Amino acid sequence: MSGNEPNPAATLQRATPEAQPRPAKAADGKRVDHARSAKQFLNAPEHAKSHDTRVWAMRTKRDKQAHTIEEWEELRELASQIKTHTLAHLDTYLEQFEANAKANGIHVHWAADGAEHNRIVHEIFTEHGVKRVIKAKSMLMEECGFRHYMDSVGIEIVETDLGERIQQLDGEDPSHIVVPPVHKMRSDVARLFAEQLGSDPDNDDAHYLAGAQRDATRPLILDADAGMTGANFAVAETGGFVVCTNEGNADLSANVPNLHVASIGIEKLVPRVEDMGVFIRLLSRSALGSPITQYTSHFRAPKQGGEMHIVLVDNGRSKRLGMEKFWSSLKCIRCGACMNTCPVYRRSGGLSYGATYAGPLGLILNPTFDAHRYSNLPFASTLNGSCTNVCPVKINIHEQIFGWRQVLAENGHLPWTKKTALSAAGKVLASPKGYRVAIKTTNSALKHLPRWALYNRMNAWGEGREMPSPPDNGTFHDWYRRNRLKNQAKTPNEGDSQ
Numbered sequence: 001m002s003g004n005e006p007n008p009a010a011t012l013q014r015a016t017p018e019a020q021p022r023p024a025k026a027a028d029g030k031r032v033d034h035a036r037s038a039k040q041f042l043n044a045p046e047h048a049k050s051h052d053t054r055v056w057a058m059r060t061k062r063d064k065q066a067h068t069i070e071e072w073e074e075l076r077e078l079a080s081q082i083k084t085h086t087l088a089h090l091d092t093y094l095e096q097f098e099a100n101a102k103a104n105g106i107h108v109h110w111a112a113d114g115a116e117h118n119r120i121v122h123e124i125f126t127e128h129g130v131k132r133v134i135k136a137k138s139m140l141m142e143e144c145g146f147r148h149y150m151d152s153v154g155i156e157i158v159e160t161d162l163g164e165r166i167q168q169l170d171g172e173d174p175s176h177i178v179v180p181p182v183h184k185m186r187s188d189v190a191r192l193f194a195e196q197l198g199s200d201p202d203n204d205d206a207h208y209l210a211g212a213q214r215d216a217t218r219p220l221i222l223d224a225d226a227g228m229t230g231a232n233f234a235v236a237e238t239g240g241f242v243v244c245t246n247e248g249n250a251d252l253s254a255n256v257p258n259l260h261v262a263s264i265g266i267e268k269l270v271p272r273v274e275d276m277g278v279f280i281r282l283l284s285r286s287a288l289g290s291p292i293t294q295y296t297s298h299f300r301a302p303k304q305g306g307e308m309h310i311v312l313v314d315n316g317r318s319k320r321l322g323m324e325k326f327w328s329s330l331k332c333i334r335c336g337a338c339m340n341t342c343p344v345y346r347r348s349g350g351l352s353y354g355a356t357y358a359g360p361l362g363l364i365l366n367p368t369f370d371a372h373r374y375s376n377l378p379f380a381s382t383l384n385g386s387c388t389n390v391c392p393v394k395i396n397i398h399e400q401i402f403g404w405r406q407v408l409a410e411n412g413h414l415p416w417t418k419k420t421a422l423s424a425a426g427k428v429l430a431s432p433k434g435y436r437v438a439i440k441t442t443n444s445a446l447k448h449l450p451r452w453a454l455y456n457r458m459n460a461w462g463e464g465r466e467m468p469s470p471p472d473n474g475t476f477h478d479w480y481r482r483n484r485l486k487n488q489a490k491t492p493n494e495g496d497s498q
């Protein structure tokens with residue numbers, strides 16, 4: 001059966017599916033309001049539940065895979081040390097990589113930022129008369145706004161990763177770095193494909209939908225003028241790079257057209273090809289809980305008769321390398337494990353972060369691009385440390401989140417309400433007497449104030465839950481004074497008995 005023929009067994013008569021939640025984007029120069037967007041996401045309970053379940057399933061599978069490897073913690077430590085060493089000698093390894101890549105017949109370019117990256121790639125395409133490009137998933141290109149740039153100059157980009165293609169057809173950014181449409185339900189995809197590809201809107205069978213997309217996209221792939229990939233790792237000693245996918249789409253992007261352009265962040269370097277033995281074992285296990293990606297493709301030279309270009313992109317990475325508290329975020333291998341374990345990410349959806357990177361990783365990366373715009377994000381965390389515990393390269397993510405809160409406060413990036421509330425809380429918590437008075441006052445208010453005075457717009461915490469009931473017998477401090485201090489007065493301690 002061809003992919004886009006309706007499968008009658010899977011065509012179900014169902015009630016109208018819940019509408020897909022669409023968080024509003026913050027305007028230029030404005031702060032992203034994560035809390036408001038998260039609330040919008042939670043107002044679609046079927047989507048919120050499905051998202052939480054799917055993302056948590058990845059975390060659970062990750063744990064199972066990690067436990068099958070006795071030396072898992074040693075691998076994490078080794079990966080972290082390889083990254084520390086590489087970043088400490090990044091200039092040397094970049095030069096080595098460039099020299100070896102050129103010796104292999106690859107053209108190497110350097111881009112200081114996203115705009116330069118887009119300009120360089122555009123020039124290569126113009127030189128070759130490129131009209132259509134097939135592209136594998138790349139978070140770096142998302143950072144650079146590459147697809148939007150290419151739209152603006154009239155070059156068609158066709159995403160070859162199924163998830164990224166779904167997001168492209170829907171005009172949305174990826175909501176997860178490994179599973180871009182993880183916030184969507186199958187009914188959303190069925191609706192989208194019906195609109196964009198003419199498939200059956202009532203058939204949300206995953207095989208049917210994948211087949212419909214494949215039938216629509218394959219002719220575009222075969223007819224493309226150029227292919228683009230990112231890279232998971234770039235190997236200094238060989239001048240080659242490695243791309244990991246589960247669909248083999250990077251291989252299509254790299255091998256079908258004669259022109260291949262790879263965009264690589266400068267932090268992707270590793271010194272030796274044998275280092276892959278560490279990172280490949282960690283990457284897919286941490287990401288999806290599978291032992292390895294279906295395709296782990298090594299590229300080292302242009303294909304016969306073809307041309308290959310690499311664009312090495314900085315886009316704020318050198319600046320981050322100089323940040324004492326935050327440089328180690330450059331170790332990230334984009335596995336998404338920190339997102340899958342984060343209770344805030346799981347319940348708020350990736351698009352509520354309003355940025356290229358969502359979840360704990362996003363909280364520590366996005367402020368390096370624009371501190372004011374993303375100043376709310378480091379507060380979207382419980383600081384429980386689970387992200388740090390699962391990170392395969394041992395980045396101290398929760399400590400960096402806390403560090404960003406301090407930096408943003410010191411540099412005046414907090415909204416007035418948060419600044420005032422935190423300052424008041426700081427004064428109360430610094431004074432035991434003030435704290436006790438505040439607790440007593442609150443307990444009394446909870447008992448006696450009418451509901452409207454407690455549950456209103458000022459009380460964001462109470463919007464989704466009931467406030468705790470105040471204890472009948474006073475505070476813990478009152479209890480301690482009544483019991484322990486009284487007993488201590490009656491019973492001489494051991495030191496006094498002699």
Ligand code: SF4
Nearest residue numbers: 332333335336338391
């Ligand atoms: S910060 Fe760590 S856990 Fe999160 S995506 Fe990067 S490597 Fe994975």
